[in-house]
């Protein structure tokens with residue numbers, strides 16, 4: 001028995017993938033994507049017959065969507081190994097960048113966003129846990145991440161995806 005609180009936000013992004021052999025993927029290009037976060041109560045409790053709410057839905061949603069709108073939307077996602085990072089820092093300091101450990105694939109982003117969203121929830125002392133993050137690349141293509149992001153992400157405790165701030169690099 002558990003409720004799932006689900007919310008979805010649309011964002012536009014650009015990226016390129018440099019570790020593979022595809023010149024097409026290595027050319028900067030963009031996608032319009034949907035990110036859906038599924039939240040569950042850390043400890044399921046019955047509805048109280050009064051307020052009948054799992055948790056502070058609006059608060060959790062507001063913080064997350066602010067991050068998506070102001071820091072993920074229209075960001076350029078680059079691997080930390082990508083030479084474009086140096087060029088952007090030197091010549092385009094205003095660019096919105098998301099710097100990732102290795103190529104910014106949809107799989108990686110789903111895990112990074114699961115970690116980040118959980119940090120926001122913990123900092124806000126909600127009783128919610130991120131059960132699942134879904135990134136819809138196209139109407140027919142999605143990546144779903146479930147479980148503990150620690151199992152799939154590099155062990156860097158101070159990295160941006162483990163911090164409850166708006167940072168998207170470092």
Ligand SMILES: [Zn+2]
Pocket residue numbers: 015029030031
């Ligand atoms: Zn792409």
